[in-house]
Amino acid sequence: MRILLWHVHAAWTTAFLQGPHTYLVPVTAERGPYGRGRAQTYDWPASCVELTPAELAGADVDLVVLQRPEEWALAARWLRRIPGRDVPVVYVEHNTPRRDVPDSPHPMADRDDVTLVHVSHFNDLFWNAGGTRTVVIEHGICPPAAEYTGELDRVGVAINEPLRRWRVTGTDLLPRFCEVAGLDVFGIGAGRLRGLLPPGTGLYDDPPQHELHRQLARRRVYLHPMRWTSLGLSLLEAMMIGIPVVALATTEAVEAVPPQSGVLSTRVDTLVEAVRWLIKDPETATEVGSRGQAAVRARYGLDRFLAAWERLFKEVAPCMSTPSTAR
Structure with missing residues (x-):
């Protein structure tokens, strides 16, 4: 056809x-x-x-x-x-x-x-x-070639046009997470956040998909701060790689991330503490990521x-x- x-x-x-x-x-x-x-x-x-x-x-x-x-x-x-x-x-x-x-x-x-x-x-x-x-x-998710290592005690987040979409994508929440861990932002227009986030924040403007996956796999935690998007595919891709995810409990994310497969909450303080916990506990981070990987493979194959x-x-x-x- x-x-x-x-x-x-x-x-x-x-x-x-x-x-x-x-x-x-x-x-x-x-x-x-x-x-x-x-x-x-x-x-x-x-x-x-x-x-x-x-x-x-x-x-x-x-x-x-x-x-x-x-x-x-x-x-x-x-x-x-x-x-x-x-x-x-x-x-x-x-x-x-x-x-x-x-x-x-x-x-x-x-x-x-x-x-x-x-x-x-x-x-x-x-x-x-x-x-x-x-x-x-x-x-449906094409299986990424990258595999989770979590070798960098930093948080990765993928947001396209984070400045224009600001509250929709939760860009305004990012500084709160920078207080507990280094943050790296990937996506179209990520460079436009320069000067708006604390020093030391990494900004990677629209990397190729395979490079995005490779870089995210090295970060200890994936953050999904989206307030009002249907279901960001970056969340599912991160889970498929085996990265432990911390996400706002909004829209379809509550279905995509089963209990024990990540941390979901509408309380930002809870998510900030979850990032602090996973950054300091690589073994638990790997376990949570593995459960998320199994869940996303079963539902979004x-x-x-x-x-x-x-x-x-x-x-x-x-x-x-x-x-x-x-x-």
Whole structure:
């Protein structure tokens, strides 16, 4: 099957691309938000093919995967076909609602020409989709090559655009953790925090995914201070590596981190003390990380993720041929 989707969230897309299909990703000369093409810092397979808007006009497309409301009009214009009528459509919702919670109407609410896919049960609970058909396909994680060592008695945190997203990502909480341990921040725009965090804080701006995993694996603890994100994939990746996690007990994190597999709380003081404890006790940190690793492998394995998507593909695009093998 040939699937059109935009490059929006590179980590989620990396897992999605591990299926047995051909994936068409729009690319424009400026590589802006609606034409990024292939990811530059992630290892995407050759089955992901860049196409310009002009090339999409004559492209054979079996399914469109949308992730932002404005992509509906783009798909119609670039494909010269009506999504939901001429070609099947699914819409993936990665984010929590930002306004009128818990009554927020979803942009795809009350439609019969699209299937709405939530990446977490929390999203499904809080978005009001009306009569639109919805399903939940939880994240799948490609097993990182890195292995936890915890050799550095420091805390790692991965946040994209931590300055712009400030309270959403809990960036404002970071100085409190710097009081008990050295902190290293990784992610797009991390360098913009220079001067806003205590001296000695490491800032690593958008490292390649494999390097991010390698560096995080050396830190004793992973911190997840997100207030209002659906479920940061960096949390699941850290757990998959075997890093003990300390996280705000918000949104889907309470499902992703079972008891004894990490420390969750809505009290920041509790999380600060948990970081202090794990930094000083490497043996316990390793034990907690191992339990988290087992939990995330069981729930967010790549095979389960890809199998769930294959079942949905057969429902929404019944003419698709059944693949004989999956990569």
